[in-house]
Amino acid sequence: MYTIATAGHIDHGKSSLVKALTGTDPDRLPEEKEREMTIELGFASFQLSTGEEVGIVDVPGHERFIKNMISGVGALDMVMFVVAADDGWMPQSEEHLAILRYLGVERGMIVLTKVDMVDPDWKEMVKSDLRIKTEGTFLDGCEIVEFSAQDYRNLEVVRATVERILKSVQREPPGDSARLYIDRVFTIAGTGTVVTGTLREGTFTVGQEVWHHPSTQKTKIKDLESFYSHLDKALPGVRLAVGLQSLERGTVSRGDLLYTSQHLQPSSILGIKLTVEPKQANYIKHNREVVFLQGTSEVEGRFFLPSEPVVCDDGTLSAVLRLDEQVIVKTGDRFILRLPTPSVMVGGGIVVDPTLEIFKRTAENRWELLKAASTLDARALVVYVLTAKTIVAESELLVQSLLSQSQIGGCVAELMEEGTVIKRDRYLILKSVWSEASDQLTNAVRQFHQQNQHLAFMPLAALTGIVQMPEQLFDYALEGLLSAGVLERQDAGIKVREYAAGLSPALEKAKNRVLGILLENDPQSMSREEILAADKEGKKIFA
Structure with a gap:
């Protein structure tokens, strides 16, 4: 099944075109009938010559309902951009085209409606203007089909053009993670809460467990329907009505999300x-x-x-x-x-x-890191995540992205082969992050030795308290330094391999002062407390 949508200025004939193609009036609300304009999203369908179903989302053209329009044009295979011949290009034509561009719509055609209301010269002038207005967009050079809702002229040409464009659609194999953004909620006796939306990615099956955002409740799919046909399994791009188990209507509203992956945060x-x-x-x-x-x-x-x-x-x-x-x-x-x-x-x-x-706003390195990732290239995103998070389980790398597992896996393999990424057990670490963590640990131990030359080692608890990094990265980096012989374990602590405890010049002087005190007095009669009272450095000498 394919999903397409209309777009264009108010009262340019979008709903009339949908009705001509499908036999269904997409304006379902009494207010829409009364005001003769689309307010909410309308839905209808028709079949291609191959028997494949095409769902149409009819969107409102009025600027007051632009948010409704936006919610209807996600996950489209193509768009029918409607312009009335008597009005030509209008403000909402401009805004709708910009929205479609921002949302990444790649295929479309222009349907020039109400051609029965203008003379040939005016019609050609409007067509010429449309070519100028759409230059450099996904509609640049697209087919412009003339249509009239009065006599249905060129209706079959519209249908054939849609079919030809849809043949170029290449779908990726559905991934494990499915998402459906809810655009309507209602209740059906015997079924309960029903939501509708376009399945963005992944698959839905009857009996499958799904989660609801924002409530985080887990529910189960009781029933799947697409344009009055019951489905056991739904694929990406399909318009769906989903019957949900144990999820009250009051819990769900338009704008909510159904999803299948617990990895999504x-x-x-x-x-x-x-x-x-x-x-x-x-x-x-x-x-x-x-x-x-x-x-x-x-x-x-x-x-x-x-x-x-x-x-x-x-x-x-x-x-x-x-x-x-x-x-x-x-x-x-x-x-x-x-x-x-x-x-x-x-x-x-x-x-x-x-x-x-x-x-912080002033953290230039973080802004530059975000900028580097903005290419949205798989390599740039892998490096971004491993830099920002420092250590990531391979199974969790970029799971909250539109990249496929094959793209991520191939990129990681290349980075590991060139030595940019290190793998420890199930975790991935950038070589630069690994080196920085190793240096941080080594420098912390060296600094401790310099400040405590009388101690044979640095207690491990002191090291974990000083160095701030993820626990798993700490353990792997320390293990690497011990294996390389840079650091050594000694009793309950860590030392640099070449380090040997001894007294600094200052403590050597303190030792001589303590010895002098003992020589001047009876060593047998002096307590530890008396010596410490006589010299404040005595405690370190005792150590």
Whole structure:
């Protein structure tokens, strides 16, 4: 099954086109009928000549319902971009095209509607303008098909063009991790809570256990349906109605997420790669309130920006979002940013770090690290995670990303072969991180020796208290230094191999003072306390 969507300005004929293709009126609400405009998402389907099902998401064109439009155009195989011949290119045409670009839509066609209302010269002028407006976008050079809802002219041409474009879609094998962003919730007698959405990735099967965000509740899939057909298994890209077990309707709402992988962690701090709308660049300021739109969710938050912009090679910005609520996203997920007021789109981008640990604005090295990862190249992301986390179990590396396991595994193998990455048991460590950890341990032991020359070794507890690093990295680095003979174990402590306990010049003088005190007095009659009272360094001499 394929999923496509309409896009375009209000009252340009999107819903009429969907009804002509499918026989279904996507405007389902009484208010939509009364006002003759789409407010919520509408859904319908038709079949290709091959018998394959195509689900259509009809989105609202009015600027007041743009967030509903955004929630409908994720995970698309293509878009039918609708422009009315009598109006031509309009403000929401511009905004819809920008949204589609930010969300990574790659295939589309233009349907020029209401062609029965204009003369041929005007129609050709509008077509010429469309070529100019879409230049450099995924619609550049695409087919423009004329259509009229009055006489259904070229309806079969529209259908054939959709089929031809969909033939170019190449699907990746479904991964283990499935996600479905919820766009509707309702109750059916005998079934219970039912949610709908487009399956972004992975597979859903009847009887499968899934988790719900934000409640973290585990539930089970009772039933799967796609456009009135029951399914035992659903593949990526399918429009689904999912019957859920033991999950009350009041717990679930639009914008929530169903997912299958327990590795996915929620976070309210995201590292992002941001493309800014040129006209809205003045809104990109530290601590500026924004609205984060991803999947079907809408969360308010604020920009967290460095003092000076960190600009990537492709002109995008490295930035951090601090959201008011936790979300579950992956590296590679796309999003839109709008202002709460005035309600304008400031840009869109891609999630780089879905579980970022916040750092100081002035930490230039962390901004540069985020910038390096913003290429979203597998190698850059592996190095980024191993630098930020210092040590990661191989099975958990980039599990919260859109990269396939084969991409990650191949990249790790290359890095290990060239010596950039070290593997210890099931853990991966950058060679640079390993060297830094080893130096940190060795220097801590040497410094202890210098300050405590009278002691034969450094207690292990003292070393763990001084050196701050993950426990597993500490153990592996210490084990490596012991194996290499740089450090040695002695009793309950650690020493540098060549170190031998002895007194410093200062303590040598203190020793002579203590011996002098003993010679001047009867050694048999002097207590330890009397000697310590006579010389404050006496304690170290006794040691």
